[in-house]
Amino acid sequence: MPDPAEPAPARLQDVTVWDPLLRLTHWSFPLLIPAMWWTAENSKWALHKRLGLVLLGLLLFRVVWGFVGPETARFSHFVKGPKAVLAYLRSGEGGPAIGHSPLGGWSTIALIGAMLVQVSLGLFAGDPFDGMTGPLNPLVGVMVADTITEVHEAFFWVIAALVGLHLAAITFYAVKGDDLLSPMVGGDRPPMEGVAGIGPMPWVRGLLACGFAGGVALWVAFGAVPLT
């Protein structure tokens, strides 16, 4: 903290931590996950299927963004080995200045992975003689689809548990005085000495990644027919 008597020098700038597309994708999840649960509980299957395919597109985008997005979005930036995770657990040190901590990185992988598993199971779920089916249901046998449907139903609780853990962790950091929420909302965090942030948004790459993810999701929505 600078001496309050002295006039502050050129004010340090806020540090950009998360890019707009990453934030948009992130905040779609707390909207879509409850919506998926509600549509399933109330048998709104057409909506459930449509939202599920939107969710698939968003998850695919997040995965692509993990390779071509800004620094903090990249898997290479936040997926760390067990040594780094243990060191972080012991001392709270060793993470990058901004972005996911070594532990938070694995939480991110778990959340994205679990959602991908759940959405993928849904693609094969259902029974053509009894209501709605996922777009890839015809690719598996009737008994396999039946088992997948049951797993899809039960796996929701894995998602719910991970979301609970995620919220608990954010609360824990908030109590410690570490505000993780604001940067995920507005993108920026208060200034830090010697940290520049993620730089300008790569919109062209963002657009290409969106196009690719949306294209694959649409292709799956129409039954993933071979392209040749």
Added chain:
Amino acid sequence: MSRMSAPRLIFAAALATGLAACSGGSSSTDEAPSAAAPLEIKERQDNFEAIGDAFKAVRGELEKDAPDFALIAARATDINGRAQRIEALFPVGTSTGDGFKTEALPTIWQKPEEFKAASRKLVDESAKLASLAGGGDKGAVGAQAMAMGGACKGCHDQFRLDDKK
């Protein structure tokens, strides 16, 4: 540190709302919307559920190179017995219009003869499947299984709430 307080407050409020919504939602999911739903509603739902499972087992067999025709016959007989129970499990006042968690459209009671005929169709088609299965002709059994599926679908299209919308 003062700049922390506003987002923290928002965060706490959001978390509280989220938790309240979660707990409120999960505790009320499996309960019937109104007290004392007639027993027939659960009974017929279980009955249809079992018919669906039996039909799945039949189709599962027919996907194999060497289907177990004895199993198909047994499942078809099971469906046949359950199909005969359908009519009696739809007492008046148990439609979607009566405030129960059901997919039974009021059409069932508006066109009772057609509903009866639709349930009889499943009785007939499942009986045919049971007797055909003894012959062990996969093609014929498969065609009859699909005919029986047509009986399911025909009735659903007319009398069951369309949950694909």
